[in-house]
Amino acid sequence: MEVGTTANEDHHSPILIIGAGITGCLVAQGLKKAGIPFLLFDAEDPRVKRPRDWTLNLHWSIPILKELLPDSLQRRLAEAYCDPSYDASGHETVIFLNSATGKEMNTISAPGIRRVNRRKMRKLCSEGIDVQWEKTLVEMVYEKNGVAAHFSDGSTYRGVAVIGADGPNSKVRQILLGAEKAKTTPLEIVFLTTNVNYNDAEKAKHVRSGHPVVCPGFHPKGIFNFISVLDCPDPNDPKSWTFQIASSWLGNHDSKLNNDERLSLMKKQVEELAEPYRSANHWIPDEASVHHDAMTYWIPIPWDNHSGRVTLAGDAAHPLPPCKFSLHYLEYSLTNYGQRSRTGWESQHTGRFESCQGLDQDRIEECDKGPGSG
């Protein structure tokens, strides 16, 4: 068995971060900034298998995000935007349309809100960070001065603590709490989504006519329709634009449906939709890959952090249906956890363990307060 890192008593032992999604990469950036050693692992290698792409909003998490990123990457944050050229100069809005009539239902002022492309965001956040790819965590063993993390390829790495940033079905959470308590709760919601390049400038401009970036719509029959710009490689060439198109409704998804059947389901409602939703769905090409995203959530419960040796961040700590990116945990993981960890090291490992036990409890209580936690 390969032993990647040997446990030691001094403050050079790394923190082991499991999962190099946006959360894990940001945790790594924050630790790097604070001068705290770390190792970052991910089960997959995006250089081998291109990961799926989607879009997400950043709003209240932007200040934390900027705190974690080095100045050089903060200045380049726009590179991750779905349309880096779009700038509403602080007058950004979120518009909700009635997708049966095309009429506006409500417009919310959301100054500073930014829609980012997940792939570009992850790439930006991973810049300057070494990731050990194709390392799937299978087991953790708590040791006198830290944790041993065992991976499916037979390797073992040791560190002072593990941060589980391994997404909604977190293995770290399972090891911490047991499979039953860590299990997510499924919601009876169908959510179908696809990414499209219409390869036609006029079509692309039309699909974008509801809102320059993101256009959620609600149909009186209980259907959620969604259009978002996914990427604009050339803002002046609409033919280059790609979109994320999604539809969602109450019900149970039939996992036996093949891609053609999922696409038919998305297109079934086309006649009942107003523009631009009707055409956005009608023009989806036959070869488009349509995904069903399981809607699940997990409500955090107190966990034994083994004297500060393990914690959770991002979707691992608080998985939600795709609606908001909970960066709240990162603030604790880095500003508090990292700081206190350092304090702990300086005082020969004592302060760290005590303060971190209280810390996780604080986070759970904050989480119970609702939207402010995300």
Ligand SMILES: Cc1cc2nc3c(=O)[nH]c(=O)nc-3n(C[C@H](O)[C@H](O)[C@H](O)COP(=O)(O)OP(=O)(O)OC[C@H]3O[C@@H](n4cnc5c(N)ncnc54)[C@H](O)[C@@H]3O)c2cc1C
């Ligand atoms: C279709 C869709 C739409 C969304 N829309 C929005 C939105 O509009 N707004 C919003 O805020 N959020 C949205 N989200 C949610 C948002 O994308 C997530 O909250 C965010 O990306 C979570 O990042 P993460 O790094 O915590 O987890 P993940 O991105 O899941 O990353 C976890 C990483 O851990 C790795 N991993 C898993 N298990 C192991 C293991 N055992 N060992 C090692 N590595 C492992 C995985 O390979 C992965 O790279 C959406 C999500 C989806 C799927």
